Amino acid sequence: MRYGILFCVLAMLILHLLTPYWWWVMAVPFVFALVRARNILQGFGVGSISAGLLWFGAAIYYWIDGGGIIADRMAAMLQLDSALLLVLLTALAAFVAGGLAGMAGSAIRLVVVRD
């Protein structure tokens, strides 16, 4: 599972840097789980943790690297008390989306690959 997470994080990172699409946090866990997941829990775990971790790390990075003003303004726009909540919200969205996609991928795998 650890390698799965590492693989997903790296794959998503590269695809995110090369393209502007947000949905790699769903596509990568889905495909990974479709090919590799042993069960639904693993599909969820790999998807949610890798996606959540990546977006959490990236949000923190951009927040510190010149994103202070925009984070404060967006937090104000969403009526959040602090930009940190916005970082957590970003991570949570990826966590849920990645987890759901991972679960879906692994569930399909379980239908197709009968042991």
Place this chain on the structure above:
Amino acid sequence: MRVLLALLLVIVSLAAFWGLHYAHGVFPPVGRLINPFGGFWQNGENADHFSARLDVPGLRDSVTIIYDDRRVPHIFARNDHDLYFAQGYVTARDRLWQMQLTAFSSAGRLAEITGRSMRAYDRFHRRLGLAYAAEITVREIMADSVAGPVVRAYADGVNAYIEGLDRRHYPLEYKLLNHSPESWTPLNAALLLKQMAWGLTGYNLNDLDITLLEHHLGKEETERLYPDFPPYTRPIIPEGTTWPFEAVQPKPRSSARNSDVLQQRGDNEHVETALGSNNWAVAGSKTDGGYPILCNDPHLGLDLPNVWYEIQLSAPGVNVYGVTMPGAPGVVIGFNDSIAWGVTNAETDVIDWYLVEYQDSTRSVYRYGDGWRPTTRRVEAIKVRGKPIFYDTVTYTHYGPVVYETGHPPLDPDIPQGAAMRWTGHDPSNELRALLGLNRARNYDEYRAALVDFSCPGQNFAFASRSGDIAITHSGAFPILRRGQGRTLCNGGDSTNEWQGIIPPKHLPHSKNPRRGYVSSANQFPVDGNYPYYLSGNHASFTRCKRINDVLDTMTGVTENDMAKLQLDVFSLEADMLLPKLLPLLEGADLGEIEREALKLVQTWDKNYRASAIAPTVFERWWEVLRDTIWADDMLGESGQLRRPRSDICLNLILSEPNSRYFDDNRTEAVEDLAMMAVGAFKSACSLLQSERGEIDDSWQWGLVQGTDIQHLASIPGLNRNHLFTDGRYGLINATSRHVGPSWRMVVSLGPELKASGIYPGGQSGNPGSRYYDNAIDDWVDGRMYPLHMMASPNDTMGFRAITVKMSGGRP
């Protein structure tokens, strides 16, 4: 079971994708927006960074751009094409979304972005014929050998920027509102000009109201209460100026048929607006250094990003600094190596309304003279996001479009139904050519020559030159009219109601080096009775122009600092004239505790509208309630409440006709007088304030009661700067109010060493994640200005921290 589970999870996943990927009502596509690699996180301060070298296909030679410490670009190009190409490029870099939004607004295309909510607004702009006017103007521009190539180069520069723009670096608003940049066209520049033209000529219409008032009050009383020449005004052109030319004489009217418009409602809620501006130029004979000083502060709607973008443009044959309209090439207000100029709105009426009589409901012909004339039609297709296209047919007569047909309630209550609009904005014109000419003008003659092309919106162009001249011109295309013509709606079938030409540019009101040593304007009536042409409009009241002239009359040895201080002047002539009359009326009145306290504050007040003062809050409300009390019973027409006389008229009545019948409430048996009204108004003003703000304390401070809100153009929460603690009020030299105020302040001293300062409330960057988004606002509130660096060459950085960007075409 497994299949079912898989199906369920796939459906839930797809639902999550759907929820995050698409916009839902007012909510933007969340997934795209919060993606740290492509969403708003990418709109941080890093977007401010510049690369030292930029390859931009389309440039003919290399261009050097120096960004100074306030992110003002100083562009040094080797030819005109590259100069305006680079202007387009750097402006788009900082203001792309604003440019596009303004063009969309003018064209009536906002519903493409927002959906149904802006459809009525779009329809209004379409029916006004703004896009129609822009199409005429862009043909004129592109056929012109001066303005055409400039507009083309600017558009190419904007598009070069858009082409190199990665989706993840789209301005934040595109991500929030879920749209993408559209390539920039010369038509957009014309649309911006028309948006400005309508904004500055269409906001103060009163023809419909005057028509209704004449029915109610009679012609004579209407002229007394709604005069062309407002009381106490000191006109722009010094009184007594004579006009050594033969004026074009208008032909008389053939019939006197009145039009029946009584079933229409006027604009009974009309509020006096703070739109307007000041400019003045003081001759060297009055200044400390012996050189002319020119000042300008246009009062416009205050938004983020600001309406202006600051720039220096330098190429062989031109070196100019000032503020530009994002989307249009050249400098609008500024100075070059030889001259400086500034503008205020002319406010002379250039819109008239002709009631149209159609032959039948097909609207295919309308009565004109002894016969009928065919109409033309323009079908407007309004795209509405998420909805089918909305089609609207507008009928055009030879006067112009029928903005609202009879029975169609107008969006703007000043616009009459069933009337065609005659507007100079619909005529072919080339204002950009005028601005480009001013940018390069070296003396008075070149300044006057450039202005010939400036038709609409008419402006008072103040001028000063390093060679020592000062001047002002009430410039624009103004119709030749009979005395009184166009004050009311006219019968469109009567050909003698037509405009009788345009006042020749040489005959326009102007003043050069007047003996008093200064020229000035504050949107007031331009001339005294000697001027041979009839001008009308809804010109600003005396309060700013008289104060400016009164102060300048007494000044000698003027410094730049004195001028900057005068721009911040918040002394109220209204209060100064009214209080000696009104305060004695309160003597002996039975006042409560709060009222006595409030009265004391007003009695000891220096009549300055400072943010921290309480007296202006009391006086303001008192004066407002008093006007309400005076007019509540007098202006009830057959179709309801009519437009009330302006506050300068009311002030004049109080001072010169204290026993006027208007001071009696004609709905009561008793006979009231001014004293009773003044006491009653004071008491109710105090009790209103008390119920809103409690006992008298700091919460009554003027800066909290009025204050200024500078909002993002789309009023997006989090991107606004609200509750600014500002001095000022409309009608004062520092005409800062809640949403309108000095959008740019500039003082230029034209000595051997050119010294200029300026500020606008905002920042150069339109990116809310940049520290240059609103960096100047606090200094603007505090009344500070920045030195403007007119660089002689790219190496002349005058000690500020500069960033140099070299742009080249990428190919030899």
